[in-house]
Amino acid sequence: MAKTPTRESKTPAGVDAPGRTRATLLAVGPAFVAAIAYVDPGNVAANLTAGARYGYLLLWVLILANAIAVLVQYQSAKLGIVTGRSLPELLGERMRTGPRRAYWVQAELVAAATDIAEVLGGAIALNLLFGIPLLLGGVIVGLASMGLLLVQSHRGQRSFELIVIALLAVIVVGFVSGLLFSGLDPAAAVAGIIPRFAGADSVLLATSMLGATVMPHVIYLHSALARDRYGVNSDPTRIRELLRFTRWDVGAALFVAGAVNIAMLLLAASSLQGVSGTDTIAGAHAAVVASLGPAVGVAFAIGLLASGLASTSVGTYAGSAIMGGLLKIQVPLLVRRVLTMIPALVVLAIGFDPTRALVLSQVVLSFGIPFAMIPLVWLAGSRATMGDFVNAPWLRWAGWISTAVIVVINALLIVLVVSSRG
Numbered sequence: 001m002a003k004t005p006t007r008e009s010k011t012p013a014g015v016d017a018p019g020r021t022r023a024t025l026l027a028v029g030p031a032f033v034a035a036i037a038y039v040d041p042g043n044v045a046a047n048l049t050a051g052a053r054y055g056y057l058l059l060w061v062l063i064l065a066n067a068i069a070v071l072v073q074y075q076s077a078k079l080g081i082v083t084g085r086s087l088p089e090l091l092g093e094r095m096r097t098g099p100r101r102a103y104w105v106q107a108e109l110v111a112a113a114t115d116i117a118e119v120l121g122g123a124i125a126l127n128l129l130f131g132i133p134l135l136l137g138g139v140i141v142g143l144a145s146m147g148l149l150l151v152q153s154h155r156g157q158r159s160f161e162l163i164v165i166a167l168l169a170v171i172v173v174g175f176v177s178g179l180l181f182s183g184l185d186p187a188a189a190v191a192g193i194i195p196r197f198a199g200a201d202s203v204l205l206a207t208s209m210l211g212a213t214v215m216p217h218v219i220y221l222h223s224a225l226a227r228d229r230y231g232v233n234s235d236p237t238r239i240r241e242l243l244r245f246t247r248w249d250v251g252a253a254l255f256v257a258g259a260v261n262i263a264m265l266l267l268a269a270s271s272l273q274g275v276s277g278t279d280t281i282a283g284a285h286a287a288v289v290a291s292l293g294p295a296v297g298v299a300f301a302i303g304l305l306a307s308g309l310a311s312t313s314v315g316t317y318a319g320s321a322i323m324g325g326l327l328k329i330q331v332p333l334l335v336r337r338v339l340t341m342i343p344a345l346v347v348l349a350i351g352f353d354p355t356r357a358l359v360l361s362q363v364v365l366s367f368g369i370p371f372a373m374i375p376l377v378w379l380a381g382s383r384a385t386m387g388d389f390v391n392a393p394w395l396r397w398a399g400w401i402s403t404a405v406i407v408v409i410n411a412l413l414i415v416l417v418v419s420s421r422g
Contacts, residue, residue: 029161030225031246031253033314034073036164037114037218038066038257039171040311041121042365044304045281045358046208047261051268052278054202056185059192059265061206065213066258068402072214072373073222074250075380075391075399080223081242082389084232087223088325090385091375095326103371104326110216110368111319112343113361117212118315119344120354122308124281128301135348141308142341148313149333157228160313167310172256174303176263178288178296182270189266200416207413208359210406211366213261219372221318224325239389280355316340367410373403 050058080086085093088107092100122141126132132140152160197203230242268284271291277283281304289297316337324330331339347357377399383390391399 029158029165029249030077030222030229031073031249032165032168032256033161033225033317034076034218034222035253035257036168036171036307036310036314037215037221037318038069038213038254039168039175039260039307040114040118040212040215041124041281041304041308042114042117042208042212042358042362043261044121044175044264044307045117045355046205046212046362047264048268048272048278048281048284049355049359050202050205050209051265051270052272052275052284053205054198055269055273056188056192056266057196057198058202058206058209059189059262059269060195061209062213062258062261062265063193064195064405065210066254066261068406069214069258070250070254071395071398071402072219072376073254074247075376075395076219076222077226077246077250078243078389078391079376079380079386080226081230081233081246082239082386084227085223086227086321086325087220087372087376087379088322090325090379092326092328100326104322106368106371107217107220107322107326108319110365110371111315111322112340113364113368114215114217114315114318115312115340116344116347117358117361118308118312119341120308120347120358121281121304122312123348124354125301125305125308128282128285129298129305134354135345138341138345138348141312142337142345144309145312145316146334146337148309149316149337152313152317153333157225161229164310164314167306168256170306171303171310172260174299174301174306175260175267177299178267178271178292179263181292181296182267184266184270188269192269200413203409203413203416204363205359207366207409208362210409211362211364211369214369214373214406215365216368216372217315217318217322217365219369219376220322220325221314224321236388243389280353281358282355363413366406369406370403370410373399373406377403 076087083090095103119138119141123134123137126137126140127134148163151163226246233239233242272278272284272287275287278287285297285300288300316333319340320331320333320336377396379385381391381396
């Protein structure tokens with residue numbers, strides 16, 4: 001990925017408050033690109049399914065996942081800013097050939113699972129909006145994502161960021177608007193903050209929601225986005241300034257993404273619980289239209305389409321950063337886009353339930369999270385890597401505890417699945 005000039009994000013020393021505010025706004029962007037992955041079609045499937053089946057029960061999972069996401073994405077961006085290298089590059093430098101290739105394989109499997117979800121979601125949206133067959137819709141989504149990648153290649157990262165931010169705005173309107181017309185139960189929603197499960201299926205959905213929110217490929221990507229956006233910096237004052245920008249960027253972007261995810265679950269819990277057929281996106285859309293009106297249904301489908309288009313481009317970008325850092329191989333983004341479309345198109349061609357495929361793909365992502373989080377927390381907490389910008393003890397502990405929580409939920413899912421079959 002080519003580095004992009006970043007003159008617009010620099011602020012002279014002693015600049016006044018309005019100037020600093022403007023500089024902060026101009027520096028916003030990398031975290032909003034990363035945030036697209038937090039509101040992709042996999043999130044839609046997991047959150048709607050959870051709300052329709054269990055009401056407000058799993059609301060706590062989204063709150064926990066979003067808090068972990070803020071922690072992780074800031075550390076990833078910080079790593080890229082301080083070292084001038086991405087997480088995959090730093091790992092590639094430290095690993096022997098065999099382990100490095102094996103690590104790349106698992107990271108690519110995670111990226112493939114992500115891509116399946118994104119193409120499927122866009123295809124479902126086109127089917128809902130225009131009746132386009134799912135397979136043809138998947139091809140259209142793939143071609144449209146190529147157009148977005150061409151913008152990044154020819155117009156630079158900032159133009160790509162602005163388009164992605166615009167699509168994020170469409171996603172927000174598409175999914176939050178329905179909540180305004182639903183019969184939300186505040187008391188039940190507050191009760192959903194208390195951590196608990198209701199059997200193996202609820203653990204499966206919680207794992208899917210975690211994978212859909214704390215997406216491992218974006219942990220790798222954000223360090224590359226920050227490096228490419230801000231360049232390599234050796235001036236401690238400049239690095240501190242960029243880290244200040246990044247805290248605002250990450251906080252704002254993931255607040256928006258978290259609000260959208262919570263709105264999805266609340267919409268399903270308040271309007272779709274107990275309604276037949278709402279365990280699929282198409283069924284949920286039909287129920288939304290029936291209970292809230294066709295205008296809300298159209299907004300829902302447009303939000304899903306924007307989600308698929310934006311997130312599939314971001315996923316391809318992430319895959320390129322992973323391969324380039326771990327294998328030192330740079331495949332053109334458009335070539336990679338064509339290759340990574342194939343598994344998703346196969347799923348559509350064989351007629352596998354697309355919503356089920358979306359949920360299962362997010363479970364795969366959840367099992368990939370520790371592989372990304374453990375090295376990130378380790379490197380960001382290493383003085384040899386970070387120098388004076390090494391993570392404070394409380395941040396290191398927060399990172400390790402977050403990783404442990406995800407590992408425990410994944411392990412609980414395995415135990416429940418095995419015991420249910422025993």
